[in-house]
Amino acid sequence: MQEQGNLFDAPGAMTVSIAGRARQQLSKEQKAFNSLIRQIDKRRVRLAAWERAHRAYHQKYSPEMLPLQASLQELQLKLVHRLDQAATLPALNPSDRRLLSSIVADLAVALLSSREDDEVKAIHDKHSRSDYDADQAAAMRDVKAELETVLGFELPEDFGLDSPEEFVAQARAQMEAQEQARAQRAAKRKKSPQQLAREAQQQAEAKQITGSIREVYRKLASALHPDREVDASERARKTALMQRVNQAYESGNLLQLLELQLELEHINQSTIDEIGDEKLKYYNKVLKGQIADLDRELAETETRFAVQYGLSPFLDLSPDLAVNDLDMQIAGLREAIHGLEDDLDMLAEDKRVKKWLAVIRRERRSTMSFGVAF
Helix, strand or coil: CCCCHHCCCCCCCCCCCCCCCCCCCCCCCHHHHHHHHHHHHHHHHHHHHHHHHHHHHHHHHHHHHHHHHHHHHHHHHHHHHHHHHHHCCCCCCHHHHHHHHHHHHHHHHHHHCCCCHHHHHHHHHHHHHHHHHHHHHHHHHHHHHHHHHHHCCCCCCCCCCCCHHHHHHHHHHHHHHHHHHHHHHHHHHCHHHHHHHHHHHHHHHHHHHHHHHHHHHHHHHHHCHHCCCCCHHHHHHHHHHHHHHHHHCCCCCCCHHHHHHHHHHCCCCHHCCCHHHHHHHHHHHHHHHHHHHHHHHHHHHHHHHHHHHCCCCCCCHHHHHHHHHHHHHHHHHHHHHHHEEEEHCCCCCCHHHHHHHHHHHHHHHHHHHCCCCC
C-alpha cells in the first residue's frame, strides 16, 4: 500500500457500514467489514486531531515559547558566568564550592542542549570534571540503542535527531531496505510445494483485491468524466471530484471510493447491505491494509511532532493534550525567568553568594530539587 496522506481525513465523508436486514444477523464478513471501518474512522479522527494540534501548537510555540526560551538561555548564560567567577571567592568552603559546581554544570548542560558554545563547554568541563562532548556521545548512543529497540532495526552511525524529516526519512529507508533484503533472501531459498501453492493463492487474492478496487473506480470515473460535460461550472465540479477519485484509487483507498459513491448517490445503504460475502472478503483485506498504512502514518506523525518540538520520542503523546502541555511549559518558563532574575540580583554582590548558596542548600534538602529556576 502507498502512503495515504490526508486522504483518510476526508471532510464531510459519508459513513459506510452494513446495517443488515431486520431479524437477520450479520455474517462474519459483514461484521468484520463494520469493525474495520470503525477502526479506520478512529485512526482518521486521531490523524485529524494531530493536524489541528500541530497548527494550534505552532501558533503558540513560535510567538510565545521561542522568545521565552531565548530569554531563559540568556539569563542562564549570565548565571553560568557569574557563578564561575564566584567559585574563586575565598569566603566559600569546600561544601559551598561543590554545590556551586553542580549548579554550574547542570546549567551548562541545559544551555548546550540548544546552542553551541565552546566557552560554556569549558566551564562545564571544569566544574563537572567530565568531558561534555564525550558525555553527549554516550547519551546519543543510549538514545540510538533505545530507538533501535523500539523500531526493530539498526540506525546509521551518523544518526541524529536534529531534523525530524531526516530522521523519519532514515527510519523509512531503513525499513524499506530491511524488507527488500528479507524478500531477496526469501527469493533465493528453494520453495516447498506448500509455499508455491500459498504464493499462487496470494497472487490470485491480490488480483481479486485489485479488481475490487478497480471496479468501484471505473463506475465513478464513468459517471464523473469531466470531458463529457458541456456546462463549464459542472465540468469544474466534476474535475475536482475526479481528482479525489483518482487520488483515492492511486492510494488503494477503497473506503474513500465507497464514500464518494455514497456522496454522489451512485449507491445507497441498500446497495452496501447487499454486498456479498465473497466480495466483502477482498474488501476486508484492502481495509486491513489501510489500517496498517494509517498506523504507520500516525507513528511517523507523532515522532515528527516530538522531534520538531524537542519532546521525548518515547512519550505517550496525545493530540488533545499537546496544547495544554505547551501552556504549562510556557507558564513554567515565565516562572523560571523570574526566578533567574531574582538569583542574578542576589548574586550581584560577592558578599551575598554564600547566603544564596545557603538558600539553595535548604531548598534542596526540603524539595530534593534545585532552588535555581532552570
